[in-house]
Amino acid sequence: MSDFRFIEEKIFRVIMFISTAVIALALLLILASILYKGLPAISWEMLSQTPSGGFYFGKHGGILNAIIGSAYLSIGATALAFCVGLPVALYMNVHLAKRKKLINMIRFFLDLLWGVPSIVYGAFGFGIMIFLGIRTSLLAGIVTVTIFIIPIMVRGMDEVLKTVPRGLLEASLSLGSTKSETAYRVFFKQGFAGLITAFLLSFGRAIGDAASVLFTAGYTDSIPTSLMQPTATLPLSIFFQLSSPIEEVRVRAYASAVVLTLFILFISLLSRYTSKRYQKNKIQF
Amino acid sequence: MEEKPKIRVRDLNIHIGKQHILKNVNVDIPQNKVTVILGPSGCGKTTLLKSMNRLTDLYPEVKVSGNIFIGEEDILHTTTNITEIRKRMGLLSQRPYPLPMSIFNNIAYGLRISGRIQKKTLNTRVEHYLRQANLWDEVCDRLKDPASALSIGQQQRLCLARGLSVDPEIILADEPTSALDPISSDVIEKKFIDLKENYTVVLVTHILRQARRIADNVIFMYMGEVIEQGTAEEIFENPKEERTKQYLRGTFN
Numbered sequence: 001m002s003d004f005r006f007i008e009e010k011i012f013r014v015i016m017f018i019s020t021a022v023i024a025l026a027l028l029l030i031l032a033s034i035l036y037k038g039l040p041a042i043s044w045e046m047l048s049q050t051p052s053g054g055f056y057f058g059k060h061g062g063i064l065n066a067i068i069g070s071a072y073l074s075i076g077a078t079a080l081a082f083c084v085g086l087p088v089a090l091y092m093n094v095h096l097a098k099r100k101k102l103i104n105m106i107r108f109f110l111d112l113l114w115g116v117p118s119i120v121y122g123a124f125g126f127g128i129m130i131f132l133g134i135r136t137s138l139l140a141g142i143v144t145v146t147i148f149i150i151p152i153m154v155r156g157m158d159e160v161l162k163t164v165p166r167g168l169l170e171a172s173l174s175l176g177s178t179k180s181e182t183a184y185r186v187f188f189k190q191g192f193a194g195l196i197t198a199f200l201l202s203f204g205r206a207i208g209d210a211a212s213v214l215f216t217a218g219y220t221d222s223i224p225t226s227l228m229q230p231t232a233t234l235p236l237s238i239f240f241q242l243s244s245p246i247e248e249v250r251v252r253a254y255a256s257a258v259v260l261t262l263f264i265l266f267i268s269l270l271s272r273y274t275s276k277r278y279q280k281n282k283i284q285f
Numbered sequence: 286m287e288e289k290p291k292i293r294v295r296d297l298n299i300h301i302g303k304q305h306i307l308k309n310v311n312v313d314i315p316q317n318k319v320t321v322i323l324g325p326s327g328c329g330k331t332t333l334l335k336s337m338n339r340l341t342d343l344y345p346e347v348k349v350s351g352n353i354f355i356g357e358e359d360i361l362h363t364t365t366n367i368t369e370i371r372k373r374m375g376l377l378s379q380r381p382y383p384l385p386m387s388i389f390n391n392i393a394y395g396l397r398i399s400g401r402i403q404k405k406t407l408n409t410r411v412e413h414y415l416r417q418a419n420l421w422d423e424v425c426d427r428l429k430d431p432a433s434a435l436s437i438g439q440q441q442r443l444c445l446a447r448g449l450s451v452d453p454e455i456i457l458a459d460e461p462t463s464a465l466d467p468i469s470s471d472v473i474e475k476k477f478i479d480l481k482e483n484y485t486v487v488l489v490t491h492i493l494r495q496a497r498r499i500a501d502n503v504i505f506m507y508m509g510e511v512i513e514q515g516t517a518e519e520i521f522e523n524p525k526e527e528r529t530k531q532y533l534r535g536t537f538n
Binding site for chain 2: 097166169171172173175176178181189190280281282283
């Protein structure tokens with residue numbers, strides 16, 4: 001009997017090790033191939049200039065349009081989604097604390113929305129644009145991406161606020177706080193570190209998604225100067241350059257991927273740092 | 286001449302789902318006394334306590350019927366805002382729940398939301414309440430530290446100070462010493478005896494010795510029913526009900 005358990009333990013340990021290794025290896029391979037192909041093509045020109053004539057035939061210029069466009073788009077969308085998402089998540093966990101069934105239903109629908117492919121959001125945004133008579137623009141892109149990341153933002157925050165103990169809710173209410181005071185002064189502070197993580201997770205999704213901006217934000221070689229102008233984005237710039245038959249252009253796609261990866265790496269590090277930094281007031285239960 | 290009870294509970298029934306948690310509870314809690322609600326775990330003591338400031342509102346499937354009078358007001362059937370009612374009662378729970386902010390702000394929070402404080406008096410008021418809870422000397426040089434840095438015993442006294450800061454009439458305490466070491470427990474117990482001069486104290490406990498030490502009045506509960514209530518002397522020296530006698534002897538099963 002004990003022999004069998006010993007063997008069982010060994011087998012499972014091997015299986016778990018192999019699965020972990022496969023995932024780690026896949027990740028490393030992706031990173032390595034991007035860096036291997038992309039790094040040589042990265043230059044100051046590429047980061048600091050917009051495409052000039054013949055850029056898509058391997059001539060001069062850079063992807064500054066996509067870098068700035070992606071930054072505008074993802075910052076705008078994440079900020080908007082935060083303004084909507086935070087109240088929703090707090091409302092679910094403070095005001096609706098008693099309505100278990102309702103909350104679970106909301107969670108279920110948010111999870112469904114989370115799973116909807118981003119191209120569907122793109123199509124939805126496009127439909128609204130046609131209805132309102134708006135052309136592809138930064139604004140349309142921001143709104144579409146906002147809708148796309150709200151479920152991610154809300155569920156991320158919800159998972160954090162869910163862990164705030166009921167005793168803290170009771171303690172705050174017993175002091176004579178209203179539910180909204182409890183939400184914004186107590187729950188917000190207790191969950192702050194996790195809320196930032198949810199925020200940055202959504203930011204990562206916003207900056208990395210191509211399909212939702214394909215019809216809505218459009219693509220252009222210049223940097224947008226108003227909300228009504230179309231804008232380039234990094235994922236689409238990768239997409240367009242990668243489909244080129246010209247070797248120099250394809251290499252630049254990998255360089256763009258390096259830029260995007262660095263963006264996301266930076267955000268992840270920032271989120272780790274900030275959530276540690278603002279952990280100090282959190283009560284450990 | 287008996288003074289009118291501070292809290293009067295009349296025919297209180299509480300159901301949670303299909304369970305009948307409190308059955309026809311009628312109790313009187315006198316003003317400026319320590320009233321101990323005593324009984325084995327799961328007998329409905331905490332539910333009774335929480336119904337007094339309507340924290341029972343927060344739980345799904347809880348049905349409450351009956352009357353709870355605080356002074357003259359029936360808090361179960363009133364148009365008064367629930368936050369106003371809760372402000373009249375401070376709550377100490379089984380384990381401390383300090384707010385996720387600094388020690389200073391834990392006390393200042395209550396003062397600020399009740400809107401009865403000016404900036405220049407804030408510091409002195411915070412000190413006042415921390416002294417009330419015998420905590421000032423331990424924290425006076427680290428008021429800006431997060432409350433989470435305090436020990437559990439200190440956190441519980443911080444919660445007591447915070448509860449007092451909103452100027453309640455009643456202190457509801459739900460086994461407030463169950464997570465504490467004996468020394469901190471002792472501080473809290475002694476504090477309750479001091480506090481009854483100005484407050485009405487309701488304490489839930491299953492610790493018999495604690496009840497003997499500080500109770501003026503005792504309510505003995507079992508299986509959702511009030512078995513017996515009276516002064517500490519009556520209950521401890523001369524209990525009438527068989528179940529009370531058994532519990533006091535420790536032969537309860």
